[in-house]
Amino acid sequence: MVAIDVQEVSKRYGTLTALDRVSFSVEEGEIFGFLGPNGAGKSTMINIFLDFVRPTEGDVRIFGYDCQQDGKLARERMGVLPEGYAVYERLTGRQHIEFAIDSKGGDEEPMELLHRVGIADAADRKAGGYSKGMAQRLVLAMALVGEPDLLILDEPTTGLDPNGAREMRNIIREENERGATVFFSSHILEQVEAVCDRVGILNEGELVAIDTIAGLRESIGGGTKLSIQVDVVPDTALHSIRQLPGVETAWLAEDEDRIEVTCVDDAKMDVLVALHDAGVDVQNFRTDEASLEDMFAEYTGGGRE
Amino acid sequence: MNWQPVARKDYLEAIDSRVIRYLTYLFVIACLIGGYIFPVTTTGAVTTNRFAGFMTGAIGLLLPLVGLLLGYNAIVGERSSGRLNLLLSLPHNRRDVVVGKLLGRGLFLAAAVIVGLVGAAALVIYPFGSFGIGPAVDYMVYIGLTLLFGAIFFGIGLALSTVTASKQVATLSAFGVFFVFVVIWDVVEPAMIFALERVGLATGELPNWALFVYEAQPVRLYERIIAVFFEEQGTAAYLGTDTTWYLSEWVAIALFLLWVVVPLWVGYRRFNRGDL
Numbered sequence: 213m214v215a216i217d218v219q220e221v222s223k224r225y226g227t228l229t230a231l232d233r234v235s236f237s238v239e240e241g242e243i244f245g246f247l248g249p250n251g252a253g254k255s256t257m258i259n260i261f262l263d264f265v266r267p268t269e270g271d272v273r274i275f276g277y278d279c280q281q282d283g284k285l286a287r288e289r290m291g292v293l294p295e296g297y298a299v300y301e302r303l304t305g306r307q308h309i310e311f312a313i314d315s316k317g318g319d320e321e322p323m324e325l326l327h328r329v330g331i332a333d334a335a336d337r338k339a340g341g342y343s344k345g346m347a348q349r350l351v352l353a354m355a356l357v358g359e360p361d362l363l364i365l366d367e368p369t370t371g372l373d374p375n376g377a378r379e380m381r382n383i384i385r386e387e388n389e390r391g392a393t394v395f396f397s398s399h400i401l402e403q404v405e406a407v408c409d410r411v412g413i414l415n416e417g418e419l420v421a422i423d424t425i426a427g428l429r430e431s432i433g434g435g436t437k438l439s440i441q442v443d444v445v446p447d448t449a450l451h452s453i454r455q456l457p458g459v460e461t462a463w464l465a466e467d468e469d470r471i472e473v474t475c476v477d478d479a480k481m482d483v484l485v486a487l488h489d490a491g492v493d494v495q496n497f498r499t500d501e502a503s504l505e506d507m508f509a510e511y512t513g514g515g516r517e
Numbered sequence: 518m519n520w521q522p523v524a525r526k527d528y529l530e531a532i533d534s535r536v537i538r539y540l541t542y543l544f545v546i547a548c549l550i551g552g553y554i555f556p557v558t559t560t561g562a563v564t565t566n567r568f569a570g571f572m573t574g575a576i577g578l579l580l581p582l583v584g585l586l587l588g589y590n591a592i593v594g595e596r597s598s599g600r601l602n603l604l605l606s607l608p609h610n611r612r613d614v615v616v617g618k619l620l621g622r623g624l625f626l627a628a629a630v631i632v633g634l635v636g637a638a639a640l641v642i643y644p645f646g647s648f649g650i651g652p653a654v655d656y657m658v659y660i661g662l663t664l665l666f667g668a669i670f671f672g673i674g675l676a677l678s679t680v681t682a683s684k685q686v687a688t689l690s691a692f693g694v695f696f697v698f699v700v701i702w703d704v705v706e707p708a709m710i711f712a713l714e715r716v717g718l719a720t721g722e723l724p725n726w727a728l729f730v731y732e733a734q735p736v737r738l739y740e741r742i743i744a745v746f747f748e749e750q751g752t753a754a755y756l757g758t759d760t761t762w763y764l765s766e767w768v769a770i771a772l773f774l775l776w777v778v779v780p781l782w783v784g785y786r787r788f789n790r791g792d793l
Contacts, residue, residue, distance in 0.1 A: 263793040284519070292606035298599035303526070304535040314522035315607040351603065422658050489603055 213240045215362050215393040216261070221270035223256055223417075230256040233270070234415040238395055238410075240361075243388050245404030246397040248414035249512045253294045254397040257414070262292060274362065278299045287401065290471075291360035291392075292370050296514065299347045305331060308339060308350055309357065318358035326351040330379065344371035363387055365373025365396035371505055381407050401508045415512045428507060437506055438473040438480060440487065441496035445471060449490035456482050462512055474506065519609055520616040527621025533554065540583045543649050545633040549574070552637030565648065565656045568641045570748025576663060577736045580630070581670040581699050587626055588674020589691035590684065591618045594785050597684050617676060619781075626667050634660050646680070659747055662773075666739045669776045670694075674776055676784025682793075698736050706731055725761050732764070738773045740768065 216238040223231040231253045248254050259265040260272055263283035272279045277286040295388045301310065309322035326332045329349040334342065339350060348371045355363060361383070369377040384394050384407055398404050404411055405425060421428065445464060450471065453462040458479030465472050470479040473483055480499065487494055531537045556563045570609050592614065594717065595601040604614060627639045677690045709727055713719035722729060732741065737793055745766045 225526075242655070258791075262602075264605060266792060284608050287606070288608040290606075294602045294606045299603065300526070300530060300600060303531045307526075307529060311522060311526045312607060315519065315609060354607075355601075421538045459527040481681065501717065 213275075213299055214238070215240045215242070215275060216244075217273040218396060219258070220255050221257070221260060221267045221272060223253075223260065223265065224268045229417050231260075231267070234414070234417070234419045236412055236419060236422055238393060239511055241388070241391065243384065243394040243407055243409045244396075245408035245411040246395065246414065247394050247401065247404050247411055247508065248397075248399065250399050252399075252414045254399075254414055255366055257297065257477055258279060258364060261290075261364060262287070262296075264445070266484075267360060280486065288344075291355035291357065291359045291363045293348075293355050293363075295366040295367045299342065299349060301338040302338060304336050305342070307337045309353055312354040312357040316358035318362075320357055325351040325356055326350075326476070328356070328383070329353040330376075345373065345376055348372055349376070352354050352380070356383075356387070359390065359392070361392060362387050363392050363394045363396070366395070367398060369398070369400070371447050377403070401505055405504060413508065413511050420511045425504070426505060431507075434477070434481065436475060436477050437500045438471075438475065438483060439465075439500065440471045440473070440494055442469060442471055442487070442492050442494055445492060446490065449487060449492050452490055453483055453486055456486055459483065472506070472510075474510065518548050520613040520620070522607075523604065523609055523613050523617025523619040526618050528624060531622050531625055537587065537622070537625055540586055541577065541629040544579055544583050544629040545636065547575055548633030548637040551575055552640030555641055560744055563641060565638050565641055565652050565659075566747045568637070569656070569659045570742050572637070573743050573748075574739045576666070577740055578699060578738075580663070580667045581631065581695055581736065584626060584667050584672075585674040585691045585695055587622050588671045589677050589687050590778045591622055591675055592678040593681055593684050593687040596793065597636070598680055605793070612785065615679065615781075615785050615788065616676070619672075623671060626662055626671055630667055631660060633665060636704030655747065659743070662739070662742060665773065669735045669773075669780075672777060672781035676780040679784040679788035698734055700704065702734060721749065722785070725764060729763055732769070733772050735773070738769050742769055742773060 213238050216236075218234060218236050221228070221231055221234045234257065246254050255263060257510070260267050261274065261279055263279050266280060274286040275289055276308075277283075279286055302515060303311070305326055306322045309325055310322075312318070313322065315318055321337060323332060326335050329352050329354075329361065331346050331349050336345060339347065342350065348368070352365075352368065353363070356418075365384070368380050371421070373381060381403075384396070390395050394405075394407075408425060410424050411422070411428065412419055426507075443466075450462050452463065453471070453473060454458055456475075456479060459473060459475040459482075462473040462483075471487070475483060484497065485493060549665075551572050555568050557568065557570070559567065559568060591603070593700060596616075597603065601614070605611070609617075634656075636771070638648075673694055674691055677687050677694070681687050681690075706723065708719070710719055710723055713723070713727060718724060719727065
């Protein structure tokens, strides 16, 4: 059974394309990581799930319900930690949970949920005085109300300290073991790598990769990362390297005086020769084993936080 | 529909808001002062019907103010802060949000009008006045009309609050509505006469169609309706005795009801269509 089914979704704001024909699906029971740098379109996608934003083309179904036509029915089965939310400063933590229970028709004990996310001692304080991390925990607790079949978490670890981030991962695992599907977005690879079954990588509105963590590792394979110190790099040089057999991809490192290339081991010399032919003065080079981190950087154009 | 949780939550928030409490008190106190002064200052009979006429000036000023202030920030405030994201992540749609606000906050407006006017009536009747079944029914209808009058401006405020994502735009347009409808409307009539005379469409007074436009504004409608049905109770025509049908008091009531529904409906439709 499919939990989330995204079909050819595009969203354009005037001439700006936030999402470009994105399609993927998430199976029930999966933990799916939605990865990409800030501004890649992750939140736009999640906002379409929640019907905050209407897609220009395409549609999204959650448990078979169209998010635009039957958004309320879809959200009855979801627990959400949205992006850019604020808590009700005049209501206490407990009142927030009671509101969520009231909305979703849950039968939980508010204090138990607050205890689970670690803010039970602030239950009767007004949420206006909560820190960012406490607000984040409170909204997570609201998301857990009613044992949702699908948890949607938009950058869930923002505002949490490392301890909080670990607790968040534990809750994600517990919820998944209970049977919930989890979809969460992040711009930080480690967050996703640690808990996800499958990962989709979004860059500039396009889905550039979708695979299991193991599958992604395999695709970079017994690969090698070449780091080549150069002075000036003409665009054509990068292009011609990418054309070489055995080369997966090549990109310019952030400081612009290094080319990074992922390729099979045998192709290393070919790369150096090709660079030489293109008139690039190779000053130095070293080889590393390629990591997921490199792959993420490569897919998302080298930009990393 | 799943608006009840939203209305309950909005009520809890509103009761904690000092501004909303003070606006409610302000209106109640104004009514009580009116109820105290009327029997002392009036030269005619002390009846609740005449009291209704006596109060239109104050209510025509205060209730638009209270209604607009209650409404204009209700949704745009939640939207610009991000609380709307939290709310709509739960199984609610945008209609629940509008209905919840309408009831959760409207309750305060309704309580202010009912408590204020019932209290005022008691003050009017107690020392000198008279009160029977007939006037009691009239007075309830009067409270009902005043509730609708408050609902018009609360609805306009709420509508302004739904059509924009900017708090500044909502604030300015609410102020604009108050300024035009309440503060300067009296000047609009001579201005219209002047303009129409210039183009040769009027001589000295407004032609019927222009009078219709001038009188079709909620504060004017409320004042005229109260005057015709309560103050002079059937003895005076709405706008002269032999005017065209569209200047009759019944058309005025229909327009009055349209004002309750239309702005809010238009605002809701816009709100429901776009991205947040």
